[in-house]
Amino acid sequence: MPLFVSLSWEVAVALTATAIGFLLLHHRFVKRHPLDDLPGPLSPSVLLGHVLDTKGSLVSWHTTRVFPEPFLRWTIQYGGAFHYREFWLHIVSLNDPKALQHVLVARGANYPRSTLIRSIVTERLFGVGLLSSTGHAHDRQRKMLNPHFSHTYVKTFLPTFERLATRCCDHILARIAASDVPTVNMLDVFQELSLNIIGQAAFGFDFSDHPDVLAAYETQARPLPAWCMLGQLFVPKFTNLPLPQLQAFQAALRTLKQAMQRVIASKLAATTKANDLLDLYLPHTTSDEALCHTMTFITGGHETTSASLSWLFGMLATRPQVVARIRCEVSKVQQTHGNKSLATFEAVRALEYTTATIQESLRLNPIVNHIIRRVAEADDFVPMADGSTVFIPKGTGIDINLPVIHRNPRYWANPEAFVPERFLDGSPEWLADEALRHTKSHAYVYMPFSIGSGSCIGQKFAMAEMAVVTAVFLSQFEFGLTKDTNLRHRFTGTVLRPVHLDMTVKRIVQVGTAA
Numbered sequence: 001m002p003l004f005v006s007l008s009w010e011v012a013v014a015l016t017a018t019a020i021g022f023l024l025l026h027h028r029f030v031k032r033h034p035l036d037d038l039p040g041p042l043s044p045s046v047l048l049g050h051v052l053d054t055k056g057s058l059v060s061w062h063t064t065r066v067f068p069e070p071f072l073r074w075t076i077q078y079g080g081a082f083h084y085r086e087f088w089l090h091i092v093s094l095n096d097p098k099a100l101q102h103v104l105v106a107r108g109a110n111y112p113r114s115t116l117i118r119s120i121v122t123e124r125l126f127g128v129g130l131l132s133s134t135g136h137a138h139d140r141q142r143k144m145l146n147p148h149f150s151h152t153y154v155k156t157f158l159p160t161f162e163r164l165a166t167r168c169c170d171h172i173l174a175r176i177a178a179s180d181v182p183t184v185n186m187l188d189v190f191q192e193l194s195l196n197i198i199g200q201a202a203f204g205f206d207f208s209d210h211p212d213v214l215a216a217y218e219t220q221a222r223p224l225p226a227w228c229m230l231g232q233l234f235v236p237k238f239t240n241l242p243l244p245q246l247q248a249f250q251a252a253l254r255t256l257k258q259a260m261q262r263v264i265a266s267k268l269a270a271t272t273k274a275n276d277l278l279d280l281y282l283p284h285t286t287s288d289e290a291l292c293h294t295m296t297f298i299t300g301g302h303e304t305t306s307a308s309l310s311w312l313f314g315m316l317a318t319r320p321q322v323v324a325r326i327r328c329e330v331s332k333v334q335q336t337h338g339n340k341s342l343a344t345f346e347a348v349r350a351l352e353y354t355t356a357t358i359q360e361s362l363r364l365n366p367i368v369n370h371i372i373r374r375v376a377e378a379d380d381f382v383p384m385a386d387g388s389t390v391f392i393p394k395g396t397g398i399d400i401n402l403p404v405i406h407r408n409p410r411y412w413a414n415p416e417a418f419v420p421e422r423f424l425d426g427s428p429e430w431l432a433d434e435a436l437r438h439t440k441s442h443a444y445v446y447m448p449f450s451i452g453s454g455s456c457i458g459q460k461f462a463m464a465e466m467a468v469v470t471a472v473f474l475s476q477f478e479f480g481l482t483k484d485t486n487l488r489h490r491f492t493g494t495v496l497r498p499v500h501l502d503m504t505v506k507r508i509v510q511v512g513t514a515a
Contacts, residue, residue, distance in 0.1 A: 049085030127292030
């Protein structure tokens with residue numbers, strides 16, 4: 001009897017394996033998919049599809065693979081729309097500007113964010129907010145929050161940007177510059193600074209006064225191992241598994257959530273109102289919604305800004321002529337607006353070259369690799385710039401790869417070069433790019449903050465913050481790379497940032513003046 005049972009199990013396993021193999025072979029060689037007529041790379045695996053090329057590259061750019069391959073190579077080879085597969089999910093990668101306008105704006109309602117990604121974001125941000133809501137719920141949230149990120153409100157935070165950037169110079173960078181070994185990982189500096197800025201601007205909270213909350217935030221923001229990141233992308237509720245790394249992550253989220261709930265409760269009980277973002281939208285939301293919105297702004301305002309500044313300073317360290325021009329511009333603006341202050345909207349708006357430098361850094365090193373994946377809710381025909389259309393079946397994943405779009409030689413002259421002048425309206429570099437686009441706007445070929453109703457609501461806040469921090473830092477210090485600097489791209493699960501931004505810090509004796 002035991003032998004019979006053993007043989008029965010062996011036969012069952014063999015039959016199951018045979019059936020799976022037959023289905024896979026049938027799927028690969030017999031059954032055609034509506035997207036098979038689209039160009040795209042050959043699938044290296046019947047079961048995995050291209051996942052080792054796509055997700056495998058994402059978690060390997062910091063060690064062995066070249067950023068942003070294989071996506072740029074595929075784009076140049078296959079054009080504005082091409083097809084690949086990750087496991088069972090068929091994906092169309094779009095980089096054609098007319099197609100992007102259709103998917104992100106004109107027919108955006110047909111392309112909501114992936115359900116799996118929305119569930120991950122909902123857990124991470126304590127509820128359904130701007131990054132996970134859809135349809136009317138998203139429109140309602142966006143309409144309520146939009147006014148608080150207008151120029152009118154952003155300019156009220158400029159003194160906070162300047163004050164905390166100056167404090168960082170006085171208390172951190174000056175100490176490092178005066179030390180025997182004047183080097184520091186500037187990524188750590190930017191992370192601490194941006195967290196303090198968004199903490200105070202978003203909900204009047206100084207993380208430096210609450211080390212337990214700061215430690216919890218740093219723990220939940222720390223990159224998970226590659227296998228954990230892949231698990232999150234393909235396994236629902238993966239972070240609830242009883243694994244040590246995931247349990248530490250969940251414990252940190254609980255600590256952070258409790259701290260933010262205490263802040264919200266104290267604000268609801270207060271008789272006087274401050275002027276941070278939470279104060280502005282709390283009267284118009286529930287406590288749970290306010291918690292989610294605040295966590296959204298902290299996560300977005302901290303990780304994205306610190307990564308963006310890290311890439312910018314990493315690139316500026318080898319471009320002294322760009323730094324010199326920024327310093328001249330800053331000096332001129334300070335003299336023009338008096339008191340050497342940058343904490344006015346007029347002063348920040350006058351930092352045109354500084355802003356162009358930030359924009360060019362974001363072009364070459366966008367801090368997210370993809371706009372959150374969209375999934376077609378219904379069959380659709382997507383128009384292309386050449387007048388053709390691409391059929392998108394219901395359930396197709398839409399991949400929008402920002403590094404590839406930003407480096408596409410069809411739309412950018414000298415796309416691999418760092419050329420801030422391309423963002424100065426009317427310059428020869430601007431006109432060279434414009435000629436490739438036949439004088440059309442770069443709206444759908446330059447999208448560091450996405451575009452449409454799903455775009456980053458805090459982009460004005462972020463650009464102003466980065467301009468002020470850059471101007472304050474460069475007006476006081478020189479920054480250089482060291483032998484330990486590693487500017488390869490590390491994916492943290494949220495953003496792309498340099499592996500290690502080790503830099504020398506030297507106080508400058510005299511700030512240059514405008515010519």
